[in-house]
Amino acid sequence: MEGKMNRLVYLGVFIISVLILAGGLLFLCAAVAVQERFPLAIILLIIGVIGAGWSAFAYRKWSSVQPTALAARITDLAAQNDGELAVSQIMSAFDVSASVAQAGIDQLVAKRQCHAESRGTQTFYIFPGLKEQKIVRKCTYCGSTFPVKQALQKCPNCGGNLELVKQ
Numbered sequence: 001m002e003g004k005m006n007r008l009v010y011l012g013v014f015i016i017s018v019l020i021l022a023g024g025l026l027f028l029c030a031a032v033a034v035q036e037r038f039p040l041a042i043i044l045l046i047i048g049v050i051g052a053g054w055s056a057f058a059y060r061k062w063s064s065v066q067p068t069a070l071a072a073r074i075t076d077l078a079a080q081n082d083g084e085l086a087v088s089q090i091m092s093a094f095d096v097s098a099s100v101a102q103a104g105i106d107q108l109v110a111k112r113q114c115h116a117e118s119r120g121t122q123t124f125y126i127f128p129g130l131k132e133q134k135i136v137r138k139c140t141y142c143g144s145t146f147p148v149k150q151a152l153q154k155c156p157n158c159g160g161n162l163e164l165v166k167q
């Protein structure tokens with residue numbers, strides 16, 4: 001409900017600003033003939049530009065923190081953080097309040113894209129799909145796997161060739 005209200009306010013301010021801007025342009029044209037109209041034309045143009053700019057900026061900012069839009073940005077952030085996020089990280093990354101961050105994360109939890117996990121006093125949100133995939137050396141013959149850190153050329157079990165694969 002509040003969201004709809006915000007959208008209407010921004011749209012209303014934008015429309016009014018454009019009208020003021022149009023009025024300013026009319027006065028500017030009239031100022032060619034009547035010089036006294038010039039200051040008023042400038043004032044109207046300034047008000048119009050500020051109003052239109054503010055409402056467009058505020059609308060963009062507001063829409064970017066709506067739960068659905070924010071959820072998409074949170075997913076990107078989680079991908080950069082090895083599939084793990086705390087609400088505080090979302091708050092600082094997107095400059096939003098705890099309740100806004102929570103609304104975004106709640107959507108992802110509802111869609112089962114992540115789940116909450118308590119660690120000590122903090123709650124982390126785990127995105128299993130975004131966990132960094134581990135690379136291992138795998139034997140093409142017997143299928144044994146070995147850590148990448150182990151400098152192996154051939155499989156110690158069967159002498160088969162090793163290749164790097166995602167686990």
Ligand SMILES: [Zn+2]
Nearest residue numbers: 139142155158
């Ligand atoms: Zn092998």
